[in-house]
Amino acid sequence: PTPPLKSSAVLGFESIAGSKTDAVAIPAGYSAYVLAPWGTPLNTKAAAWKADGSNTAVDQENSVGMHHDGMHFFPLNDAADDGLLCINHEYIDEDALHPNGPTYSTDGKRTVIDEIRKEINAHGVSVVRIKLVSGIWQVVENDRHNRRFTAATVMDIAGPLAYSSYLETRYSPDGSQTRGTLNNCGNGYTPWGTYLTCEENWPGYFVNNGTLTEDQTRIGISTSDTRYGWTHLAGDDEERLDEFSRFDITPTGSSATNDYRNEANGYGYIVEIDPYNPNSRAIKRTALGRFRHEGCVFGKLEEGKPISFYSGHDSRFEYLYKFVSDAPWDPADANSTNRLTVGDKYMNAGTLYAAKFSEDGIGEWLPLTLDGMTTDGKTLADSFDSLEAIIINTAGAADLVGATPMDRPEWTTVDPFTGTVYLTLTNNSKRTDSTNPANPRLNNNFGHIIRWDDGETATEFTWDIFVFGSPADGDAETNLSGLTDLNQFASPDGLSFDQRGILWVQTDNGASEVTEETNDQMLAIVPSSMLDADGKQQVLTADNQTQLKRFFVGPNGCEVTGFAITPDYKTVFANIQHPGNWPYSDKADEITPAGITVRPRAATVMIRKNDGGEVGI
Ligand code: FEO
Ligand code: CA
Ligand code: CA
Ligand code: CA
Numbered sequence: 001p002t003p004p005l006k007s008s009a010v011l012g013f014e015s016i017a018g019s020k021t022d023a024v025a026i027p028a029g030y031s032a033y034v035l036a037p038w039g040t041p042l043n044t045k046a047a048a049w050k051a052d053g054s055n056t057a058v059d060q061e062n063s064v065g066m067h068h069d070g071m072h073f074f075p076l077n078d079a080a081d082d083g084l085l086c087i088n089h090e091y092i093d094e095d096a097l098h099p100n101g102p103t104y105s106t107d108g109k110r111t112v113i114d115e116i117r118k119e120i121n122a123h124g125v126s127v128v129r130i131k132l133v134s135g136i137w138q139v140v141e142n143d144r145h146n147r148r149f150t151a152a153t154v155m156d157i158a159g160p161l162a163y164s165s166y167l168e169t170r171y172s173p174d175g176s177q178t179r180g181t182l183n184n185c186g187n188g189y190t191p192w193g194t195y196l197t198c199e200e201n202w203p204g205y206f207v208n209n210g211t212l213t214e215d216q217t218r219i220g221i222s223t224s225d226t227r228y229g230w231t232h233l234a235g236d237d238e239e240r241l242d243e244f245s246r247f248d249i250t251p252t253g254s255s256a257t258n259d260y261r262n263e264a265n266g267y268g269y270i271v272e273i274d275p276y277n278p279n280s281r282a283i284k285r286t287a288l289g290r291f292r293h294e295g296c297v298f299g300k301l302e303e304g305k306p307i308s309f310y311s312g313h314d315s316r317f318e319y320l321y322k323f324v325s326d327a328p329w330d331p332a333d334a335n336s337t338n339r340l341t342v343g344d345k346y347m348n349a350g351t352l353y354a355a356k357f358s359e360d361g362i363g364e365w366l367p368l369t370l371d372g373m374t375t376d377g378k379t380l381a382d383s384f385d386s387l388e389a390i391i392i393n394t395a396g397a398a399d400l401v402g403a404t405p406m407d408r409p410e411w412t413t414v415d416p417f418t419g420t421v422y423l424t425l426t427n428n429s430k431r432t433d434s435t436n437p438a439n440p441r442l443n444n445n446f447g448h449i450i451r452w453d454d455g456e457t458a459t460e461f462t463w464d465i466f467v468f469g470s471p472a473d474g475d476a477e478t479n480l481s482g483l484t485d486l487n488q489f490a491s492p493d494g495l496s497f498d499q500r501g502i503l504w505v506q507t508d509n510g511a512s513e514v515t516e517e518t519n520d521q522m523l524a525i526v527p528s529s530m531l532d533a534d535g536k537q538q539v540l541t542a543d544n545q546t547q548l549k550r551f552f553v554g555p556n557g558c559e560v561t562g563f564a565i566t567p568d569y570k571t572v573f574a575n576i577q578h579p580g581n582w583p584y585s586d587k588a589d590e591i592t593p594a595g596i597t598v599r600p601r602a603a604t605v606m607i608r609k610n611d612g613g614e615v616g617i
Pocket of ligand 4: 090508559577
């Protein structure tokens with residue numbers, strides 16, 4: 001076998017100090033500007049963003065959504081100064097979205113229809129044309145590519161669940177479509193130029209006041225209420241608007257097409273979007289499983305070999321998954337302009353697996369197919385009557401085959417030099433009594449990053465733990481990677497390699513031992529530069545931890561999430577989600593002055609070197 005390739009990238013900035021201000025912090029020699037904050041108009045149907053929160057639902061439908069998360073930059077005409085930024089909008093801050101927060105009747109019902117519509121429209125995905133003008137990226141208002149996908153946008157269903165009885169609804173009696181995408185957290189993209197948005201905490205948007213089905217119980221659909229109360233609307237005539245009632249999936253009628261019992265079955269997927277074709281519909285790729293998808297990345301491509309896609313299920317004790325396409329990769333497909341047809345080829349048929357991490361760094365991908373073996377020596381066919389049934393209850397099937405319960409699988413990313421796949425395990429404070437080799441810490445408040453290499457067959461892999469989160473002053477049992485004040489972190493979440501081999505790690509912090517010292521942040525490291533003379537990968541230890549450098553710190557109250565980079569590596573984009581009192585101005589590192597309270601706006605931050613060079617090196 002050929003030895004793994006080594007990146008020659010060397011981080012060219014000094015690790016910055018922790019920061020706790022209403023501003024971002026960046027290394028010396030860099031500038032950071034706010035780009036496409038929540039409420040930025042995308043076309044002429046939207047009024048300009050208003051600082052008093054009075055923009056309408058129609059404004060919101062035609063403006064950038066709220067709570068930016070995963071994203072990707074798609075160049076136009078191969079340019080590094082002109083392209084489309086696709087941005088996820090995970091959820092909303094109702095207090096910031098409306099002038100005085102949401103309005104309720106005295107008996108706890110939503111009273112303002114436009115408020116709920118505005119909330120629905122603040123979710124989803126934005127596609128935004130951006131251009132670099134005099135060193136600063138600008139949104140191109142009214143560009144034909146600009147568009148919004150919201151929690152109400154019609155989307156196609158593809159893969160095994162398309163046209164199945166599980167997807168038959170009042171809206172789509174043949175089971176071919178659904179409405180909206182929700183809780184779009186991590187993201188991915190494909191080798192053929194499409195965007196993948198991932199549906200994470202969608203179960204919280206639905207309620208079933210009756211008896212939960214097996215899959216609803218397993219995924220955690222509520223029996224009492226929805227996240228923002230969209231289903232209980234006040235009104236004399238008791239009229240219930242279909243656009244909101246559909247989130248109440250209690251069976252009330254005689255069949256799936258005269259109530260909303262199947263509405264949630266349209267959520268929990270990887271959703272493919274062709275940003276280059278503004279007339280295209282988004283497609284939900286059901287073959288990749290139905291769970292709380294955090295992200296979705298493809299493994300190292302090899303001509304003539306299937307493509308693997310990896311996706312974590314972010315919840316305590318949930319699993320890591322891989323989908324392997326039936327179709328072998330044909331590099332000519334990278335240049336197709338029928339991108340969603342290429343998506344059909346690779347993402348509708350294949351095999352879904354759940355990961356089992358065994359002792360000694362050995363792992364096994366367990367097939368979630370009817371003949372997949374269960375831990376009691378039977379097969380999934382003994383518990384499920386079809387592949388569709390397995391997919392609807394993906395996590396339930398993974399329980400039966402014996403997948404390894406993890407400490408909240410978040411993003412995955414692939415080292416472009418070695419092909420090694422990395423996964424953030426953000427934390428798991430409820431791991432109180434049993435560890436496993438891949439999740440070795442009880443009460444894992446600080447999280448860790450695990451990685452693996454798939455073997456020669458589709459079912460084998462080898463793995464190790466790359467770095468453990470910790471406060472710098474943690475004891476030897478806690479600070480296992482020897483972190484210092486200059487790189488201590490906890491709750492790793494966003495995770496992206498750039499093509500130079502730099503790994504960017506973003507945090508979504510819950511651990512006070514670290515948040516006392518710094519806000520959420522983005523760190524960088526070049527793992528493949530650490531290969532030893534035999535080409536063996538090294539883990540982060542006290543001996544080499546200075547290779548992990550803090551590059552960026554977010555403002556108070558936020559998490560840092562979502563990474564994109566231009567093809568010339570001269571601009572990095574990172575998202576600020578749920579800031580407390582920011583941004584004060586277009587300069588992202590300008591501190592909101594004491595005594596001033598701004599309406600907080602999630603936003604993308606563009607980061608460039610003042611000398612115009614590549615970011616990071
Ligand atoms: Fe939305 Fe798992 O972070
Ligand atoms: Ca996340
Ligand atoms: Ca998180
Ligand atoms: Ca978040």
